[in-house]
Amino acid sequence: MFYPKNFPKKLEKDLVILLLYIQNKTKTELTSKNLVQYIHQYLKTSNKTIFNGSVPSYWWLQFILYRHKKKFSADFVDLIRPLLTKTKTRSLSGIIPLSLFTKGVGCPFNCAYCPNEPGIPKSYLSDEPAVMRALRHKFDPFKQTQSRLIMFCLSNHPLDKVEIIIKGGTFSFYSKQYRIRFMKRIFHACNTNIQNLIMTGNNQKEKSLDFNEEQKQNEKALSRIIGINIETRPDYINQSELRYLRKLGITHVEIGVQALDNDIYTLIRRGHTIQSVINATQQLKDAGFKVGYHLMLNLPGSDTHKDFVLLKKAFENDLFKPDHLKLYPTAITPFTDISKWYKEGIYKPYSLSEMIKTIIAFKKNVVPEWTRIGRLTRDITTTMMENKQFPPNLRELIQKEMSAENIACKCIRCREIKDTQIQGKIKMRIIKYQASGGIEYFLEYVDEENHSLGFLRLRIPSYITNKKIKPMFSVLKNASIVRELHVYGQSTEIGSKTKKNIQHKSLGEKLLKKAEKITQKQGLTKIV
Known part of the structure; x- marks a missing residue:
């Protein structure tokens, strides 16, 4: 008999x-306050003296509602389930992110x-939450x-759209x-079938x-994988590797660029040059x-100063311009050469206040509306830092200071609609820019407060404008490419008829139709 750990x-x-007992107390409505009181x-x-006199974990209650479903009325279950959702933000981007x-x-x-x-695994530490989960399961992917x-199910999140x-x-190093x-x-x-289990x-x-x-089989499964994200090095990207990644279903590739400076690459023994980043970015x-x-x-x-210049280079030089960014301040941790350099006085990091100023300047003056900053720090606890140069809540500190100075970041994550109400009328806007030898169209629906409701990335590949380059896959010949389509708002189950959520306002369909028109104007015969 299965029970959750x-x-x-x-x-x-x-x-x-x-x-x-709570069901008997509940008449027609139930609030979070009432629930705790009951x-x-x-x-x-x-x-x-059960639960040590405290409120039991809400996921325990969710489990009981599933396992003993017949003992509770459907109306009561509908009332209490939303109140037992403690991590609502997990699915506010329209999907549930699952790390392993x-x-x-x-x-x-x-x-x-x-x-x-x-x-x-190299570059990670044993006290990071996702690593601890992996250790518990001996790294078994299933x-x-x-x-x-x-x-996720016991936290009341829809499971039908999963990003791995x-x-x-x-x-790419693994066999x-x-x-x-x-x-x-x-x-x-x-x-x-997780719910059935x-x-x-x-x-x-x-x-x-x-x-x-x-x-x-997953194309019709209850938990459909709508995207797979991997991390690799730029010098491991080539046509053979990309063909294999496509076979595996990979959709999003994060490459370890670290710093667009060959002198720094040499100093930290990175093992590749800026040219590897340029080549990988265009091929991807x-x-x-x-x-x-x-x-x-x-x-x-x-x-x-150099960090700010290099950040500008990543987003203003046409050879780069990533869709997504994870910005990691260097951490001095055990099991690294930097730790030894720091103790010997060879490496002297700049201060937390200088770091915050650099990041705020980057967010204020450089970050474009077509990129998403996923992270501003790693999940490294201060106990693992030999020099506690930044706290785990660095993003919160930056946001607080930006708010005090009335500075708004334009990245997609900071503009996501999440669970807020749409402000005024919505409109589609299009940002066109050159990148990696091709043309990018960033189609986005926004409201009057510039909240992002959904977007589409359309690429006119480099081989369309440069006939010396040939497409990697025959299906891409004379075609534009939709590299990403995402509609924001609370994740809503596939087949749901509700019109309340942004995911069911046909925004994705309208974005695709506009992408088709752009493709036709470019003289291309298809969109893939």
Whole structure:
């Protein structure tokens, strides 16, 4: 019989009785305040010391509602479920992001800043939350994926649109045999009926199919994978690798750029040059991938001025211009050469206040509306930092200071509509820009407060304007490429008839129709 890890089986009957008590107290409405009051009333009147007199974990209650569904009225379940959602922001971008880790070294290089903790994928540390989850499941991709889907379900999130985020170092370094088995296990987990598993407790595993069959089956599964994100090095990108990534279903590639400066690359023993970044960026975009950069601040050989100049270079030079950015301040952690350099006085990082000023200047003066800043720091705890040069809540500190100075970041993440109301009329706007030898069209729906409701990235590839270059795939011949289409707002289940959520206002369909018109004007015969 299946039970989620950390669920207190001994309290199952008490939790059922508690929910029945709340149901009897509930008439036509239930609020968060009422819910907590009813729980405390039950604990007081029943003279029970269960839950140590505290409110039990809400996911326990969600589990009971699934496992003992027949004991509760449908109206009561509809009232209480939304109140048990404690991490609503997880699905406010329209999907649920599911992170998991590959096992092993993950990279043959030895960059000076990169931790190499024994038993942990290179560049990561054992106290990072996602790493701890992976360790619990011994890096098994099926178990990692299934356990996260279960917890998302018990947090009341729709499971039908899943973005897989694979971490663990240079994905392209792993053997093809390991990678295809890893991906097959992910698809197999997403093809599992998670709600049925929770309700019945039947943990009998379905027979695993081969990779192609699992991938095909997922097209109609209850948890459809709508995007797969991997991280790799720019010098590992070539046509052969891109063909294999496409076979695996990869849609988003994050490359470790770190700093667009060859002198810094030499100093930190990066092992590639800026030209590798240029080549990888163009090949990825021309093959239809969404491109993310990892950039680092405060590396050896840099300072605040150089960091700002290099950030500008990434977004103003046509050879680069990533769609997505993760900005990582250099952390001095164990298992790195930078740690040794710091102790010897060779490496002297600049201060937190200087870092915040640099990032704010970047957000204010450089960040374009067509990029998304996913992160401003790593999930590294201060206990792992040998010099606590920045806190885990760095993003909050930056936002607070920007708010005080009335500065707004224009990146997509900062403008997402999330669960706020649309302000005034909505309109489609188009930003056209040159990038990596091709032409990019960023089509976006915004309201009068510049909230992003949804967008589409359309690329006219470099081989359309430069006949010396040939498309990597025959299907791309004489075609424009939709590299990304995303409609924001609370994730809504496929097939839902509700009109309240932004995801069901046909914005995606309208963006595609506009992309088709642009494609026709370019003299191209199709859009892929």
